[in-house]
Amino acid sequence: MKIYLVGGAIRDYLLNIKVTDKDWVVIGSNIKLMLKLGFKLVGKDFPVFLHPKTHEEYALARTEYKFGHGYKGFKYYVSPKITLKEDLLRRDLTINAIAQDELGNFYDPFNGLKDIKNRLLKHVSSSFKDDPLRVLRVARFAAKLKYLNFRIHDSTLELMKIMSNSGELSYLKPERIWKETYNALQSQNPQIFFQILKKCDALSIIFPEIDQLYGIPAPLKWHPEVDTGIHTMLTLKIISKLTNNVSTRFAALCHDLGKGLTPKKIWPRHPGHGKAGISLIKKLCKKLKIPNNIKNLSILAAQIHDIIHDIHNQKAEDILNIYNIIDAWRKPERVKQIALISEADARGRLTLELMKYKQGQYFIDIYKYISKINIKDIINNPLLKGIDINQKIQDERLKLLKYFLKLKN
Structure with a gap:
């Protein structure tokens, strides 16, 4: 029996990223032997064990093949005869298909070390296309590793496009889509996640509400980038520099969804797009089972973000009403969240990324002042x-x- 450290822990260690989880693969063993050694069996679909002391995951080496649709459409084969190379072959990217033995030696049959050096996200084999979730995973890795200048290999991007057009993405469970999206929204560059999905034809399937914003014009006077889809990505880029909070980032992503409902005959104007976007936000959040706190903030941001731009010209009664609408008295964190979303919207425009946005701080200062009452x-x-x-x-x-x-x- 031999045990190897595999996957993300090795990748992150080599990239000087903090390692949070360690996964191990066990070669030449079986369930009976693992239980005898004190490991606890937890895997439902295939044998995965928890170490009796560290509680880290240990999986028996396995191979798999596709027989149906979606995540459940796989058959797994476990045997002590399966080699380390065969186990690594089923993994998604070469940088995730590196193993390390107890002496620290690397086993790298698919040149993952080279791809780490060259900053490449490249699929291990053609079996990559069997799991549609990998389209989202690679997009998420691209977002996570963008700051290290990683890029997706052309052949992998082409394979992702083939997968998107195959119909397989429609079989993904909402929970798994949201998990990948949530993780992408935690990265330094979450806009890359959505841009990659757009590039491989997946955005229209997974996030049609966002995809339809591309090609919709906005007034050149206010939006030098013109295209609402581009503006949305710029807004997400800016908000991610202002806060790490996923709820705030997602709300910024959704702030202009209502522009997708504006009749073409009145383009590039979009009167009432904030309120119009509420139905789309509700639909998107219901579809992906997104938590209510994130949905509610997104709805409020869609309604209010434009008003904050003009906060200096608002009447006192109208400003107070904004605080009441966002329930600032019970949820004071929303004041800053709305301020940051409005700032990201204002700065998420070509040539305006570095502009000073005093309205947001003004909105926060007013709230602090009127919160003095006992x-x-x-x-x-x-x-x-x-x-x-x-x-x-x-x-x-x-x-x-x-x-x-x-x-x-």
Whole structure:
């Protein structure tokens, strides 16, 4: 029996990325022997074990072949006779098909070490096309490793395009799509994930709401890039420099979805696109089973992002209403989230990436100032008995807000 460290742990170690999980493959063993050694069997589809002390995953070497559609359309074969090379052959990318023995020696039958050096994402074999999830995985790796100048090999990108046009992507489970998307949104360059999906014809299948934004014009005066799809990617790029929060990044991604519903006859204008986008956001989040907190923020951002651009010209009553709409009193984090999304929208335009966006901080400053009122004092004031407490609180907030605006003007 021989044990090798495999996959992402080796890749990340070689790239000086913090290793968070270690996966091991076991050659020349079987279930009975593993259980005898104290390993705990946890695999449902194929034998995977947890180490009795480290709790890291150990999988018996296996081969697989495609017989149906989607993730469940695989048959797995496990045997002590399966070689390390045969096990590595079934993996997706060469940089994930490197093994290391207990002495630190690398086993690299598919030149993964060379591809790491050359910053290439390249499929191991033609069996890559058997798993449609790999289209999303490679796009996600491209986003994750963009800062290290990794690129997808032309032949791999071509294979991804073939897979996208085969109909196989329609068999992917929503949970698996969202997991890959969520991980991509955590990367330094999540816009690369969606750009790659667009490049290999997958975006129209996985995210048609985003794909349809490409080719839709916006006024040149406000959008030098003109194309709404390009603007959306620029917005995602900017928001990812402003915050690591996935909810905020996703909401920024969805802020202009409503422009996909604007009638062509009034292009490049898009009146009411914020509210129009709500139905598309709800549909997308329901389809991919996206958590409610992310959906709700996305809806609010679509409604409000344009108003923040003009915050200096808004009436006190209208500004207070914005805080009420986003439920800022119970969810104060939303104030900064909305401010950042509006900033990303403003700066997510060609030639405007470095512009100063004072409106966002102004929106935050107003909230901080009017949050000074002591709610408990109002509630406990005996002189206010019988008075509508909520209305009194609103009145006090409005009074402070007007005073703040007077000071600033």
